[in-house]
Amino acid sequence: MELTLAIVLGALFGFALNRAGATNPQNIINMLRLNDTSLMKAILFAIGLSSLFLFGGLALGFIDPAHVSIKSAYLGVFIGGLLLGLGFALAGYCPGTGLAAAATGRKDALFFVIGGLIGAFAFTLSYGWLAEHSSFLFDKIAGGDVSLAATGNEKYKALIPVSGTLIGIVQGIAFIAIAYLIPTHILNKK
């Protein structure tokens, strides 16, 4: 059953990435150089809509809070984000879209994926050293496993002590509004 869900949900995600234009590095680079922000609008809209459905679903009891999974916040999240951003801008791929783009026949994506496998291996080998000698990278920020909004999952503390549903809905509306308000062409208009 779980593997059937993996196949259906994975295929849906890959289909959606392709249809949203995220498997085309031209669209990613145009988004990041602020030449055409359509894909950024799609992503912001998706996050906003997902927040509305998630927090609505949690409030109405459709979604099991046990399915919520909050990743830890620590300095390495920011530094890792910087590194990812650098490669993301140069190649026009991130881990998911690189794999999906390789599946649509893009050869540069295949090189990205091979580089990615080796980069992930390099991290696997260096983690022990980093954890020992640069442990500040892994020091938790604000308790680590925290969200702004209460999700009903006791494992994760909420930073804002008001109704989680309210914050989730406010965030959802805010992201959707930003998606609509960002100009499509900001730099290098053609």
Place this chain on the structure above:
Amino acid sequence: MFLKPVLAWPLGGALLALAFVSAILLVKPIGVSTQFVIADAAVWDVINPDIITPDENAKSGYSSPNAYLNKSGGKYAANAANPFNYSFVFVLAMMGGAFLSALLKGDKPQSPSEKTMPAVWRERFGENAALRYGVSFLAGFIVLYGARLAGGCTSGHMMSGMMQTALSGYIFALGAFAAALPVAIIVFNKKG
């Protein structure tokens, strides 16, 4: 309506949201980059069987002499020992879904040249395929090293994380865009 190669952004965004919400409704939030480690570790274990061993004292049932694979009770070691688990199959199916979408008139490279590099790259750096492949390889290395340091990538931190209002998701997005926007603008925008 869903058979246009690339959808208008509200539809593309709605389809992405459908995937992210369905995943958390039925199983758990979407994430991808961990599976690069699982693939590596599965191969590593074939070459060197000592790298993942069953261990009844470990929480996951497996342990590894490698500190990363052994982290959180040997969670990654256990997943690499049995790669046909939910998260790994999800990523394989994601590739299948993108392939299927491309077949059904979705987005795919339209020429041999586009298979090699996007037009924006060609306009800036010319037709040199080796340069594009070399930079893509290096970028892949940096992206996955960064994603593992961060504990997630664009899917897991930025989308799944921010939709749940995770503090880590905002921190990650801040870092990623703080680097990606200036680099893309400096490298790819025409001067003057």
